[in-house]
Amino acid sequence: MKIELDLNNFKKAITTVSRVTSSKQQLPILGNILLKVEKSKLVLQATNLESSVSVSIPVKSEKEGEIAVPGRILLDVVLSLFGDNLHLSSEKEHLKIESYKFKSEILGMNTTDFPKIPDKIKKESFSVPLDQLKNALEKVLFAVSNDESRPVLTGILFEPQDNNNLVIVGTDGFRLSRKKISIKKGENFDRVIIPKSILYEILKIEGDGEVSFEVRKNDGQVVFVFEETVFSSRIIDGEYPPYQKIIPEGYNLKTFVDRDDLSKSVKLASVFSRDSGNGVKFQIKNNKLQIIAESSNSGKQETEVEIKLDEKSVEKDLTILFNYKFLEDILKAIKSDDIEIEFNGQDKAGKFLDPKDPDFLHLIMPIKAN
Amino acid sequence: MDKSQIWKNTLEILKLSVSRASYATYLIHTKINDIKEINNRFITEIVCGSFYIKNQIEQRYQGLIQDTLSKVLDKPTDIIFAVGSVADPIKKNTDVPSPLFDEPIKNKEEMEKAVRLANLRLDYTFDKFAVSGSNQLAHAAAEAVSKNLGTAYNPLFIWGGVGVGKSHLMHAVGHAILEKNVNSKIVACTAEDFTNDIVEGIRNKSTSEVRKKYRKLNALFIDDIQFIAGKDTAQEEFFHTFNAVTSAGGQVILTSDRPPSEISKLELRLRSRFEAGLIVDIAPPDFELRSAIVQIKAEERGLKLDSETVALIAGNIDSARAIQGFLIKLFSEVNTKRVEPSYDFVQSILGKNGGEEKTIRKSPEEVIKILCKHFQINKKDLLGESRVRSFARPRQILMYLLKNELKLPLQSIGRIIGGRDHTTIIHGVETIQNLASTSVDIQGDIAGIKKMLLG
Numbered sequence: 001m002k003i004e005l006d007l008n009n010f011k012k013a014i015t016t017v018s019r020v021t022s023s024k025q026q027l028p029i030l031g032n033i034l035l036k037v038e039k040s041k042l043v044l045q046a047t048n049l050e051s052s053v054s055v056s057i058p059v060k061s062e063k064e065g066e067i068a069v070p071g072r073i074l075l076d077v078v079l080s081l082f083g084d085n086l087h088l089s090s091e092k093e094h095l096k097i098e099s100y101k102f103k104s105e106i107l108g109m110n111t112t113d114f115p116k117i118p119d120k121i122k123k124e125s126f127s128v129p130l131d132q133l134k135n136a137l138e139k140v141l142f143a144v145s146n147d148e149s150r151p152v153l154t155g156i157l158f159e160p161q162d163n164n165n166l167v168i169v170g171t172d173g174f175r176l177s178r179k180k181i182s183i184k185k186g187e188n189f190d191r192v193i194i195p196k197s198i199l200y201e202i203l204k205i206e207g208d209g210e211v212s213f214e215v216r217k218n219d220g221q222v223v224f225v226f227e228e229t230v231f232s233s234r235i236i237d238g239e240y241p242p243y244q245k246i247i248p249e250g251y252n253l254k255t256f257v258d259r260d261d262l263s264k265s266v267k268l269a270s271v272f273s274r275d276s277g278n279g280v281k282f283q284i285k286n287n288k289l290q291i292i293a294e295s296s297n298s299g300k301q302e303t304e305v306e307i308k309l310d311e312k313s314v315e316k317d318l319t320i321l322f323n324y325k326f327l328e329d330i331l332k333a334i335k336s337d338d339i340e341i342e343f344n345g346q347d348k349a350g351k352f353l354d355p356k357d358p359d360f361l362h363l364i365m366p367i368k369a370n
Numbered sequence: 371m372d373k374s375q376i377w378k379n380t381l382e383i384l385k386l387s388v389s390r391a392s393y394a395t396y397l398i399h400t401k402i403n404d405i406k407e408i409n410n411r412f413i414t415e416i417v418c419g420s421f422y423i424k425n426q427i428e429q430r431y432q433g434l435i436q437d438t439l440s441k442v443l444d445k446p447t448d449i450i451f452a453v454g455s456v457a458d459p460i461k462k463n464t465d466v467p468s469p470l471f472d473e474p475i476k477n478k479e480e481m482e483k484a485v486r487l488a489n490l491r492l493d494y495t496f497d498k499f500a501v502s503g504s505n506q507l508a509h510a511a512a513e514a515v516s517k518n519l520g521t522a523y524n525p526l527f528i529w530g531g532v533g534v535g536k537s538h539l540m541h542a543v544g545h546a547i548l549e550k551n552v553n554s555k556i557v558a559c560t561a562e563d564f565t566n567d568i569v570e571g572i573r574n575k576s577t578s579e580v581r582k583k584y585r586k587l588n589a590l591f592i593d594d595i596q597f598i599a600g601k602d603t604a605q606e607e608f609f610h611t612f613n614a615v616t617s618a619g620g621q622v623i624l625t626s627d628r629p630p631s632e633i634s635k636l637e638l639r640l641r642s643r644f645e646a647g648l649i650v651d652i653a654p655p656d657f658e659l660r661s662a663i664v665q666i667k668a669e670e671r672g673l674k675l676d677s678e679t680v681a682l683i684a685g686n687i688d689s690a691r692a693i694q695g696f697l698i699k700l701f702s703e704v705n706t707k708r709v710e711p712s713y714d715f716v717q718s719i720l721g722k723n724g725g726e727e728k729t730i731r732k733s734p735e736e737v738i739k740i741l742c743k744h745f746q747i748n749k750k751d752l753l754g755e756s757r758v759r760s761f762a763r764p765r766q767i768l769m770y771l772l773k774n775e776l777k778l779p780l781q782s783i784g785r786i787i788g789g790r791d792h793t794t795i796i797h798g799v800e801t802i803q804n805l806a807s808t809s810v811d812i813q814g815d816i817a818g819i820k821k822m823l824l825g
Contacts, residue, residue: 049420049423173469173471174470221421234419234420237455349470
C-alpha cells in the first residue's frame with residue numbers, strides 16, 4: 001500500500017481503534033491494528049475478541065494493500081508527530097511512515113491471522129441521535145456492576161418497547177438506573193444485554209449524527225455505526241433480573257430537594273461516613289431533612305437541608321441510611337436544579353427522579369440499619 | 371463417554387497441532403453443545419464464546435477439528451459452529467448480595483413463631499394443595515378470602531367428608547395472611563378446643579381471658595364446628611365471638627362434615643349466620659386429584675414414582691389420608707430395603723396394605739351377593755367356569771375384594787370361588803390392581819361395590 005493522508009484524521013482514528021487492542025493478549029495479532037487501503041479509503045481495525053472497532057478515513061491512495069502493526073507503537077509514534085500530511089507505505093511486513101523531516105519504519109505482521117470483524121450494518125434494528133444516546137448512557141452506565149461473578153449485571157439492558165421506545169437499564173444489585181429514549185425502529189429485535197465497555201466507547205465519540213444499531217442474535221453480537229466508525233461487541237448471555245418488578249409504584253413520602261444543597265451536604269457527610277460503611281443518614285422530620293454522618297474514630301456532623309414534602313405523602317417522618325457514593329453518583333447524573341425523592345419506608349429502595357426528565361428514574365437500596 | 375469428556379480429549383490433541391497462543395485464545399473458548407448421529411455420521415455442534423472466535427475457528431481450524439474429532443469419535447464427523455455461552459451453567463452465586471432484587475427477607479423465625487402461635491399446621495399451605503373439579507370451588511373461595519380478608523366471603527363454611535382437605539384449605543388461608551402480615555392475629559382450633567377453653571374459663575372464673583383470646587382477632591378458624599351443636603354455653607359464647615370478630619372486619623372460616631342445615635341441635639341464630647356467608651363443599655377426591663396428591667406427597671418425601679406407579683396407587687387407595695399413610699409405609703420400605711419404588715414393588719406393598727384402614731365386616735357370601743347384584747349376574751355364573759369377559763371380570767373383582775378388603779388367604783379365596791388354584795387368584799388380583807389404575811369403569815365398579823359393602 002501507498003497513501004497520503006491527513007495527520008489529524010489519522011490521530012483520531014488511531015486513538016479510537018487502539019482502545020480496543022489489548023497488549024495482554026497471548027496472541028500477538030490481537031495487539032495489532034489492521035491497516036487496509038481500499039480504493040480511496042484507509043480502514044483501521046482492532047479487536048480483542050469481545051468487541052471490535054473499525055474506522056475508515058479518506059486518503060489519497062496510490063496503491064492498495066494491507067498490513068497489521070502493533071497498536072501501542074503505532075499510537076505512540078503517530079501521536080507525537082506534527083505537521084499536516086503523512087505518507088504511509090508498506091513493504092512486505094514493514095510499515096513506513098514519513099512526514100516533514102521524519103521517517104519511521106514499524107515492524108508489522110501479515111494480516112492473514114487477523115480476525116474478520118464487522119465493518120458495516122446489514123439490517124438496521126434501530127437508530128437514534130448520538131447526543132440522546134450519550135445522554136441516556138451517562139445516566140445509566142454509572143450504576144452498572146464491576147463484579148464479574150454476576151456477568152449480566154456488568155452489562156446494560158437494551159429493551160425495545162412498543163411505540164418506538166427503547167428502555168436502557170443498568171444495575172449492580174444495590175442501585176438501578178432506567179432511562180427511556182425514543183428510537184427510529186427498523187427490524188424487530190429482542191432485549192439484549194450489552195457489555196458496558198463498548199458503551200463507554202460510544203460516550204467518547206463526538207459529532208451530531210445518528211447511531212445505527214443492529215442486533216445479530218444468532219451471532220451473539222451487536223453492531224453499531226456512527227458515521228465512519230463501526231463498533232461491535234458480543235452480547236452477554238443470561239437472564240436479566242426482573243427490574244420492572246422492583247420499581248415501586250407509589251410512595252409513602254415524597255420530597256423535593258435542591259440538588260446543589262443536597263450535593264454539598266452529602267459531600268460533607270462523606271467525610272465522616274467513610275469508616276462507618278459509607279452510610280449517610282437521612283432524617284426527615286418537621287418538614288426538614290437532616291443529613292447525619294457519624295464515625296467513632298473521627299467525629300460526626302449534621303447538616304440541615306430545606307425540603308418540600310409532597311402533599312400526598314402518607315408519612316411525614318423517616319430515617320433512612322444510604323451509601324454516600326451512590327448518592328454522589330446520582331446527584332451528578334441529574335442535571336436539573338431540583339430532584340425528587342420518593343420513599344416507601346426505611347428498608348425499601350428510595351426512588352430518585354429528575355423533575356425535568358420524566359423518562360429517567362434511579363433506585364437506591366438503603367443500607368440496613370442494625 | 372460424555373460430551374465434555376470427548377471435547378476435552380479432542381482439545382488435548384488439538385493443543386499439539388496449534389500454537390499455544392492460538393489455543394489459549396481461541397480453542398479453549400469452545401465446547402460441544404450437541405452430538406447427533408445420522409446415517410453412521412456424527413454431527414457435532416460446537417459452541418464458541420463469541421462471534422469473533424467462531425469466525426476465526428471456522429476459517430482456520432475447521433478441517434483440523436473435523437479430522438481430530440473424527441478420530442476421537444471413531445466415525446466420520448461433521449461439525450457446525452454456533453455462538454453461545456461456553457462457561458458451565460453458572461452456579462447461582464448467592465454470595466454476591468444484590469438487595470434490590472432479593473426478596474424482602476422475612477424474618478423466618480418470626481414467621482415460624484406466628485404460625486405456631488396461630489396453631490396452624492406447618493405443611494398446610496396453598497402450594498401443597500392439589501386442585502381438581504371436586505375441590506375447585508372451595509379452593510377458589512379460600513384464595514379469594516385470603517386476598518380480601520373479611521370482605522370476600524364471611525364466614526366461609528367448608529364442609530365435606532374426612533380427609534378431603536377442609537382443614538388444609540383453612541390453614542392455607544392462615545399461612546397466606548401471615549405471609550402478608552406477620553403480625554396478624556389468627557387462632558385456629560377445633561370446636562372441641564373452643565368448648566374446652568370456655569369450660570376452663572368458667573371453672574377458673576377467667577372467662578374474660580377467654581374472650582380476649584378469641585374476640586380480638588384478624589381471623590378465626592374453627593374445625594369441625596358440628597361438635598359445638600348441643601352445647602349451649604359454648605354456642606352462646608361462640609355466637610358473641612363470631613359477632614365480635616366479623617364486626618371488627620375479621621375473617622371467620624369454619625369446617626364441618628355436613629352443611630349447617632343438617633347440623634342438628636345447632637342454634638337457629640348460629641345457623642343463619644353460617645348461611646350468610648359462602649357455603650362450599652368438597653367432594654371426595656377423584657382419580658386425577660388422587661394422582662396429584664400422590665405426586666405431591668411423594669415429592670415431599672423424595673420418592674421418585676413414575677406415572678404408572680402413581681396411577682396404581684391413586685387407583686387403589688381412595689382417601690388422601692390413606693395415600694399419605696401408604697406413602698409413609700412405602701418410604702420406610704424403600705429405605706430399609708434400599709430398593710427403587712418400582713411398579714412391581716409398589717404393587718407388592720399394595721397387596722399387603724390394601725384398604726388397611728377400614729376392614730369390611732361382611733362374609734364372603736354377602737360380598738358375592740352384592741357383586742351379583744351390582745353386575746346383574748347369577749351366582750352360578752360368577753363362581754362358574756365360564757371365561758366370558760362379563761363373568762370373568764366380576765370374578766376377578768371378587769378375588770380382589772376378598773383379598774384386599776376381607777383379607778382372606780389366597781387358598782380359601784380359591785376354595786370359595788369354585789375350587790381354583792391360588793395362582794389364579796394372584797393373577798386375578800393383580801389384573802384388577804392394574805386395571806384400577808387405568809380403567810375408569812373398573813374404578814367405578816370397585817368404588818360402587820365398596821360403598822354397598824360398607825353401607
